[in-house]
Amino acid sequence: DVKVTQSSRYLVKRTGEKVFLECVQDMDHENMFWYRQDPGLGLRLIYFSYDVKMKEKGDIPEGYSVSREKKERFSLILESASTNQTSMYLCASSLTRNNEQFFGPGTRLTVL
Amino acid sequence: GEDVEQSLFLSVREGDSSVINCTYTDSSSTYLYWYKQEPGAGLQLLTYIFSNMDMKQDQRLTVLLNKKDKHLSLRIADTQTGDSAIYFCAESPKGNTGGFKTIFGAGTRLFVKA
Numbered sequence: 001d002v003k004v005t006q007s008s009r010y011l012v013k014r015t016g017e018k019v020f021l022e023c024v025q026d027m028d029h030e031n032m033f034w035y036r037q038d039p040g041l042g043l044r045l046i047y048f049s050y051d052v053k054m055k056e057k058g059d060i061p062e063g064y065s066v067s068r069e070k071k072e073r074f075s076l077i078l079e080s081a082s083t084n085q086t087s088m089y090l091c092a093s094s095l096t097r098n099n100e101q102f103f104g105p106g107t108r109l110t111v112l
Numbered sequence: 113g114e115d116v117e118q119s120l121f122l123s124v125r126e127g128d129s130s131v132i133n134c135t136y137t138d139s140s141s142t143y144l145y146w147y148k149q150e151p152g153a154g155l156q157l158l159t160y161i162f163s164n165m166d167m168k169q170d171q172r173l174t175v176l177l178n179k180k181d182k183h184l185s186l187r188i189a190d191t192q193t194g195d196s197a198i199y200f201c202a203e204s205p206k207g208n209t210g211g212f213k214t215i216f217g218a219g220t221r222l223f224v225k226a
Contacts, residue, residue, distance in 0.1 A: 106152075
């Protein structure tokens with residue numbers, strides 16, 4: 001059974017802290033994605049990666065960075081967390097074949 | 113630019129049919145998708161349709177695609193309380209990133225009344 005796991009379900013951080021969100025997939029997928037989900041706005045793409053050490057900006061990359069050192073792991077980094085980054089963060093992976101994305105359960109991040 | 117639009121809320125009675133509508137902008141998309149998100153969970157692919165098809169049926173689900181109007185719909189027959197969830201319409205437009213980027217709508221929250 002395919003699986004995408006995220007390191008935390010809930011996270012509370014303070015403004016200015018550095019935050020790491022980890023995502024791991026066990027399906028040997030080439031592509032991995034980070035989205036944030038906010039009410040009424042749906043999913044917005046932050047960054048994606050189509051290969052190890054490769055990354056591309058999505059629609060809202062400001063304030064975020066990513067790292068993909070191994071194929072199965074894609075990390076999202078908030079260098080200096082701000083209150084407007086309070087959100088649900090979803091990780092996903094896919095094969096290029098039909099682009100079906102497999103999602104993790106999400107991390108609800110609160111920045112105080 | 114690329115955009116996917118759908119209404120934010122739909123309420124139906126148990127046993128009725130639900131129809132969730134979506135419009136998209138990029139006619140180059142090879143695949144169009146419907147994802148379901150249950151409370152506290154990530155999204156899960158419900159069904160998808162190739163852009164060269166008009167209709168796809170899978171048990172209680174019927175997907176209709178009108179390419180001329182760039183309109184996609186999802187019909188759920190005999191809607192049950194377990195169908196209560198958020199439904200996302202999505203497309204994968206072709207582009208210089210190889211076509212695997214997916215654009216999601218804002219999601220339609222389906223509320224099923226017993």
